[in-house]
Amino acid sequence: MTPTKLEPLFEPFSIRNLTLKNRLVQTSMYSWYATSEGEVSDRHMAYMVRRARGGAGLIMVENTCIDWATGRGSGMPIRIDEDRFIPGLNDLANALHREGAKIGVQLYHAGRQSDARARLVKAGIATDEPAPLSASDVTSTAIGDQPRPMLVSEIDDMVEKFAAAALRAVNAGIDVIEVHAVHGYLLTQFFSPQTNHRDDEYGGSLENRARFLRRVVRRVREVVGPDYPLICRFSADERVPGGASIEDNLQLARWLAEDGIDVFNVSAGTYEARQWIYVPAGVEPGVLVPLATAVREATGKPVIGISRLGMDLPKAAEFVASGAIDLVGMGRSQLADPDTVAKNRAGRADDVRPCIACAECAREFIAKQKRMQCVVNPELGYEFRGTMRPAPVSQRIVVIGAGPAGMEAARSAAIRGHDVVLVEAEPEIGGQLRHSLLPRFHRQEMTSLLNWWKRELDRLKVEIRVGTRVRAEMLNDFAADQIMVASGALWQPPAHLVELLGDRPTSHDVLLDVAAFAGSAVVIGGTEAGLNAALALAEAGTETTLVDDATIGPEISDLMRNEMLHQAREAGVRIIENAAVVSAGREGARSVLGLRTADTGDITVTVDHAIVSLKPTSAVSEWNAEQDLRFLGTVATPAGRLYQATQDGFWATAEY
Ligand SMILES: Cc1cc2nc3c(=O)[nH]c(=O)nc-3n(C[C@H](O)[C@H](O)[C@H](O)COP(=O)(O)O)c2cc1C
Ligand code: SF4
CATH class of the missing domain: 3.50.50.60 (FAD/NAD(P)-binding domain)
Known part of the structure; x- marks a missing residue:
């Protein structure tokens, strides 16, 4: 039974002809899981289906490219700029529908926030990549590549590209379209006085700066018809010097409501103020909710709130119950644990693998041209491989050292059906994680993570021996099939x-x-x-x-x-x-x-x-080179951080 305090989250919600089964929305997260052609891949499909199974009512596809040549930004997002991408999106829609979720796509053009050319230029490599497009030639300090102001004829074309993409989304069986107008992308660049210095009908006054986005919304509405739900991912506060003021943004929201937007998905920040796109640990959940409430009050339209809300669903439920927001946007919590919603609903919130709000999924991977990965959930992006299927033969596995690498190794091995002993020299398990518990700003996240591992090891009946310092000459006594050493670096x-x-x-x-x-x-x-x-x-x-x-x-x-x-x-x-x-x-x-x-x-x-x-420093020399040992975490890679530890631990027994 749903815990009473969470009930507001599980009320259905209707947007025009669409009814969502609950108030929980997985917001768009660019994953780099598409094929290199921009099609839905098996990896992407499995990742999305796994999230839908977790119980969110609406799952948004990542920023979806409406113009590959100029708008794909810094990587390889899903595309919707040609008809050939419709079948893949239709497969995805059908799969999510079978899991009881609705699906939306986010129509996106990166504008000046594209480093496709900048990366090459910075490395001194000759390239014929075009300059990024924008309202004016104002270079993003986060990218370092001067954009080219769009011609009016190009703006006209781009409006039609958004409209054509919307038509494809409808034909693909997508339930909702979201126009991406936040986080400093193209449409925001036109509205922001920081990036729009034009003196034509697209620059200067508020009306002129709003013109491009308003034209896009009106054309999309014309194409999808009066009954189809339209969301705007909306910038309520750029939080950059010279950016659009909150008052101006609220006026823009009123206009967009007139133009046909049904719901505002309210966020903040740009690439130059990324800490507001994905707020880090130390910033309280719901910090951006007041902005969403302001948009709700200004427009009379429902809003989606964001900012660590999936990490604190009871608090999110309070926001919904109080009318501050109507729907709860969840980003990273969905990555850390796809079952966040289901576990909370079943009264098992303690079993949720906590997102520690480190933002490395975005900063260490996506921003560095890697697939989206998670520091605490090594399975993210590998759902399609069945990595945790039962092992053909159950082995006796001994893991020495119960820091993150050792705990994850023991957990994963036990899930696969191995008989696991976890041995720790200290009186408590946790390793380096215990050391990061003290500073207040991320103590709660780190404590939750450690407690989650402890519960998992308990649930999986891993035998834990604390206060036991193991030396190389003692290893044979374990009579193990495999010994993994995760005893940490020498400090x-x-x-x-x-x-x-x-x-x-x-x-x-x-x-x-x-x-x-x-x-x-x-x-x-x-x-x-x-x-x-x-x-x-x-x-x-x-x-x-x-x-x-x-x-x-x-x-x-x-x-x-x-x-x-x-x-x-x-x-x-x-x-x-x-x-x-x-x-x-x-x-x-x-x-x-x-x-x-x-x-x-x-x-x-x-x-x-x-x-x-x-x-x-490396501690490998403490062990006997003759013995068949697998080293995990900082014992062999001393510079490794939490991500390497969980990856090492997981892949020690996971199936590729
Ligand atoms: C890896 C990653 C990729 C993201 N990609 C997008 C995107 O494609 N479109 C978008 O509007 N927001 C994107 N975001 C922002 C999220 O949708 C969300 O607003 C943000 O993570 C804050 O929510 P949270 O605190 O629940 O994580 C991304 C965030 C992350 C972590
Ligand atoms: S990488 Fe960090 S911020 Fe991203 S989902 Fe995982 S724990 Fe959360």
């Missing part, structure tokens, strides 16, 4: 700091007992471990300085790094980059450090605690 202080400072507490000591470091502290080394330690110290009330001889956290994905630095500054951490420690001494119990900085010359820092950030 060591940099040699030059040991020489200069002697024996000092480390970032790990801080994370194990932050209260022991009251007063003032300097953390030397801005690795992720150092940044976490500095954050934890500052949050515990220690006056904290973080020093690095280069930049802080270069190994961390950009959005998370920015968020962590923001959190650190908010917590009062003094950050000094490009500063080498050149001298160390004592003043009573206090440490006196001399820093040589590139910018401000020499500085002296006197603190209660001088803490050295540890760096990971």
Whole structure:
């Protein structure tokens, strides 16, 4: 039975001639799962069907390209710019319908946010790729390629391309069309004064800047007829200097409602303000909901809210019940666990694999020309392969080390029917994940993830032995068919700091007992471990300085790094980059450090605690090269982060 507090989410909802079974909408997420021709692939089909089975009422296909030559953006999205793409989309629609979901496509043109040419030019490679199109020639700082202003005749053509794409969507059996006018893509570029400097009928006044988008919406409405549901993915706030104001956006929404938009799917940000497209950990779920409510009030039309709502469905239900939004947009939570909706509905919210809102799915993969992948869900994108089917022969598998790599290896092996023993030297399982628990801004996400793994291992009856340090010579005693070593990297202080400072507490000591470091502290080394330690110290009330001889956290994905630095500054951490420690001494119990900085010359820092950030190094040499071992995670790839750990663990037994 649906938990009472979630009931508002499971009320049906009608848009013109369409009824959705519930209020839950998987928003578009560009996946790079299409074939290189832009057709629906087996990979894409299986991924989408798996999400539909999870229970969302409406599943939106990723940004779907209406003009391949000029509009595909930075990759290989699904296409709808020629009739030959209709059958694939029809297959997808039929498959999702069989699972009880409705399907929408998002008609999209990237405009200046296309780096197809920029990548080559930056690498000094000659190319005949055309310049990206836009309203004016304003270069996106996120792309670095000057666009070409569209001719009026090209605008006329593009309106027809949107209309033709809409016709194809209807013919493919798609239930809903969404016009993509957010996140800084072409139609937004025309409305935004930041990117539109034209002096013709498409530039200048609000009416002129709205003209292109309004023409698109009206033409699409003409083509699809009066009963067909139309959504606009709508930019309520670009959050960039010189961008369209909220008031102007609300006026635009009123016009679009007159032009035939039924529902506004309200988001924010552009490539120059990506933290608002996919808000990171540390930002509360629902932070963009007030924008959606403002659009709802301005237009009288239903709205879809977004921003981590799938990660907190009880809160999403409150937003729906209070009338702040009508439908709940879910992005990343659908990637991390396709059964998020079903599990919540069954009262099993604790079983949902939590999205940790790291945004690496977008930043580390899509933005770097890889398929969409997830840090916590290694199966994402491999649903079509049946990776977790029962193993032909059940083996006894021993996994040494219960950090993320070991926990995932044990979980996956147990799902495939193996008999698994997980051995951990520490008194608790979790490994590095336990160390990232302390800083407040992502403590909840990391705790949820660790708890989820614990529950999974329990559910799958994995035998866990904690407090057991295994050495190479003990391995034969396990009588295992396979031994996997996931015991983690060796964490060591940099040699030059040991020489200069002697024996000092480390970032790990801080994370194990932050209260022991009251007063003032300097953390030397801005690795992720150092940044976490500095954050934890500052949050515990220690006056904290973080020093690095280069930049802080270069190994961390950009959005998370920015968020962590923001959190650190908010917590009062003094950050000094490009500063080498050149001298160390004592003043009573206090440490006196001399820093040589590139910018401000020499500085002296006197603190209660001088803490050295540890760096990971390979621990493979601790094991016997003669033995047949499989190494997982940082034990062999010390620079690896959570993503590599879960991938290593999963693929140790998963079927390719
Ligand atoms: C990998 C990835 C790809 C995305 N691609 C699109 C897209 O094609 N079109 C779009 O409108 N939004 C796109 N988004 C934004 C999501 O639809 C959603 O608005 C965003 O992730 C915030 O929702 P969430 O907090 O529930 O994840 C993408 C997000 C991610 C993580
Ligand atoms: S990669 Fe990170 S943000 Fe993206 S779905 Fe997975 S956990 Fe969530």
